[in-house]
Amino acid sequence: DAGVIQSPRHEVTEMGQEVTLRCKPISGHNSLFWYRQTMMRGLELLIYFNNNVPIDDSGMPEDRFSAKMPNASFSTLKIQPSEPRDSAVYFCASSQPAGQGWNTDTQYFGPGTRLTVL
Amino acid sequence: DQQVKQNSPSLSVQEGRISILNCDYTNSMFDYFLWYKKYPAEGPTFLISISSIKDKNEDGRFTVFLNKSAKHLSLHIVPSQPGDSAVYFCAVLNQGGKLIFGQGTELSVKP
Numbered sequence: 001d002a003g004v005i006q007s008p009r010h011e012v013t014e015m016g017q018e019v020t021l022r023c024k025p026i027s028g029h030n031s032l033f034w035y036r037q038t039m040m041r042g043l044e045l046l047i048y049f050n051n052n053v054p055i056d057d058s059g060m061p062e063d064r065f066s067a068k069m070p071n072a073s074f075s076t077l078k079i080q081p082s083e084p085r086d087s088a089v090y091f092c093a094s095s096q097p098a099g100q101g102w103n104t105d106t107q108y109f110g111p112g113t114r115l116t117v118l
Numbered sequence: 119d120q121q122v123k124q125n126s127p128s129l130s131v132q133e134g135r136i137s138i139l140n141c142d143y144t145n146s147m148f149d150y151f152l153w154y155k156k157y158p159a160e161g162p163t164f165l166i167s168i169s170s171i172k173d174k175n176e177d178g179r180f181t182v183f184l185n186k187s188a189k190h191l192s193l194h195i196v197p198s199q200p201g202d203s204a205v206y207f208c209a210v211l212n213q214g215g216k217l218i219f220g221q222g223t224e225l226s227v228k229p
Contacts, residue, residue: 040221042124042207042219042220045216045218048216056216091162093161108161108163110163111165
C-alpha cells in the first residue's frame with residue numbers, strides 16, 4: 001500500500017486566495033484526520049471523519065476553513081480566503097478503529113502539505 | 119492553553135548515550151499516552167505507547183515511563199543512534215477519543 005497520500009506537497013499562495021489540500025487515506029481505513037503543525041502549537045487536530053461523516057470539527061480555527069469527505073478514498077481541506085497566519089504544515093492521517101474504542105496506535109500520517117501564504 | 123507540554127524544543131546527545139525526552143500534561147483523567155517520531159518531510163509515525171495502568175513500557179531501545187502523580191511521562195532511548203535524530207511528539211488520548219499532541223522536541227544524536 002502507498003500509505004496516506006497528500007497533495008500538493010508544497011503550496012505557496014497569496015493572501016486572499018483559495019487553497020485546497022487533498023488527501024487519499026489508506027484503502028480500508030474508515031477514519032480520517034486533518035492536523036495542522038506550527039512551531040508554537042505543535043500538532044493540532046482540526047477535524048476528523050468516521051465513515052465519511054464529520055465527527056468533530058471543534059479544532060477548525062474559523063469559518064474560513066472547511067473540510068469534506070465525499071467518499072471513502074478522498075478528502076479535501078479548503079481555506080478561503082487564506083491568510084499569512086494559516087502558513088503551516090497540514091497533515092492528513094487515517095486509521096482503522098479497533099473494537100469500540102479508538103486504537104490510536106494505528107493512525108498513519110501522510111507526508112504533509114507545507115502551505116505558505118504570502 | 120496547552121494540555122500537553124514538551125518544554126524542551128531541542129536536545130543534543132552523543133551517540134551511545136541515553137536520550138531522555140520529557141512531556142507534561144494537565145489533565146489527570148488522561149489514561150493513554152503515545153510517542154510519535156517525525157523525520158523531515160515525512161509525517162509522524164507511531165513509536166510507543168503506555169496505558170495509565172502501567173508505569174513503564176519497553177520496546178527494544180525505547181522505554182516510556184509514566185508518573186501519574188506528577189502528570190509526567192518520558193521517553194528513554196538507550197543507546198542513542200544517529201538514525202534516532204528526529205522530532206519526537208508526545209500525545210495523549212482525551213476522553214473524546216482525540217489525540218492531543220505536544221509541541222515536539224527535536225533530538226539530534228551526534229556520532
